[in-house]
Amino acid sequence: MLNKYPLWKNLLVVIVLMMGFIYALPNLYPDDYALQISGSRGSIEVDESVLKKAKDALDEAGIAYGEAKVGEKNIIIRFADNDTQLDAQPHVKSALGNDYVVALNLAPTTPAWLSNLGAAPMKLGLDLRGGVHFLMEVDLAKAVATTMEITQGDIKTKLREEGLRYKSVDILTPRQISVGFRDEDDRDSALSLARREFDDFLAESAEESGLFMVKLTLLESRAKEIEDYAISQNLSTLRNRVNELGVAEPLVQRQGRGRIVVELPGVQDTAEAKRILGSTANLEFRLEARPDASAGSIEKFEFRSEPRTASLERDIIITGGSVANAQQSFDENGRPEVNIKLDSLGGNKMFHVTKDAVQRNMGVLFVEYKEEVDAKSTNGQPKKRRYVEKKIISLATIQSPLGNSFRITGLDSVFEAKELALLLRSGALAAPIYFVEERTVGPSLGLENIKDGATSVAIGFVLVMLFMIVYYRVFGIVANIALAANVFILIAVMSLMSATLTLPGIAGIVLTVGMAVDANVLIYERIREELRNGLPPQSAIHAGYDRAFVSIFDANVTTLIAALILFAIGTGPVKGFAVTLSIGILTSMFTAITVTRAVVNMIYGGRNVGSLSIGGVKQG
Known part of the structure; x- marks a missing residue:
């Protein structure tokens, strides 16, 4: 029988419309x-x-x-x-x-029964809800300096393994390490070792102050690689931390050589975001110094939560950059701890050092790079002082050689353990970052944009509905029902996907309204053409939907491809427009074809019809 849907298809339409209404409903409850x-x-x-x-x-x-x-x-x-x-x-x-x-x-003010169904309102972008904008500077020089410090320790280890007696291993300049020997043969052996094991450095011999020297200079190409890695690693880490904050559709991107821009929609105050984003949460693992260690090989640090100090070796075993995963848990006495897993390189280094250090203590330093405004100013501008704060959070005895997995204990509380695990899990920063600029985008602009956007959607919606009713009569009313359903389903899908609505996204919705009606116009004009050709009403409806489908499909697929390309290569507002447009294309095809036909079938299907209320065609 023509123009009759099977029961399952009618049920599908009803279920989709009901879900669209339910999951779009939370957007009526403002925060x-x-x-x-x-x-x-x-x-x-x-x-x-x-x-x-x-x-x-x-x-x-x-x-x-x-x-x-x-x-x-x-x-x-x-x-x-x-x-x-x-x-x-x-x-x-x-x-x-x-x-x-x-x-x-x-x-949020969403009712509990909707929340229990997993329904939540759409996230709003920075241009609608407001939020915070950060411009952050990466300390690229410190990234190179950290590599030099780790290499300094590696050199000492290699020299001891080879039995070479050295007088000193010092970092002379930001890119040069000097190793001094009293014996020329030891110097020559060390030179061969350096050229074999440290190929990122140019190794040369020299003689200074009565010592035989090996000078290792970091290659320019390698220094640039370290800086590029620091930027990319910090970008990845910041994105992970933003995800932990639960901010939808953030913008985290590189700007220039050593700066990163972060925009967080919906965050109205910088303090909360800065606490997580700005914290390096880096760790340094060092052995406690022996009682007979020379003063030049040790450093004294305060404990973070106790009024006491301890002396640790200057050599760093590994840093937080070697942490692959971190989870908060409790020890057998119910005290908070963090279980850490290292990557393969970090695990090998940890095992290599600790296998010869059983029953010695190992300290874990919590490293923070801080910045404060100095009371003294230059030319009326406040001066910022940057400094590093390192404090011990754990000092425990090594019971057996450590590998890829071990625990950090001695933390103050469950909250501190959770925060430390969160920051380590999201990745250690490869270099310190400092806030160069911070700006709060006020919600007043967002409210005005929302009002203007909603007005534009409403005006477009009403004008389209009036045109469809005047021009297509009953079929126009059917198209308007589908149009309303399309908006509900579109908003519901975006809410379920946690997509972020931006001002360009509202433009995408307006465009979707027009495209949804365009599909119905194609169908209705085809029906009118079939009626003019003498087909009976039921056959005209059937032919109109079937023959217009190919044209509708082709037009929407080409637009969808363009939207996907915009999403792939665009950033920020362009992505917001592409997301809304892509979803709108899919929902409009469903409502313009399936929903309208279901309603038309309910009105005309399965009975004798003498004429159709579609306007502009003389029938019978």
């Missing part, structure tokens, strides 16, 4: 403006006493607030509008002090 309170370090927890201090500060300032709740890792305080939220932040910050981060946030 609340909120303050998020968390510890400035993982070891600082938030509880009811912290919430009470925040409430007292707000009450004293006469600032009204809504729900205030202590969560697993933070406190959320909701406000009626953005102005109240902004007014509340400094009062809460002042009351809680520097131990807590008071960040502007947006708290």
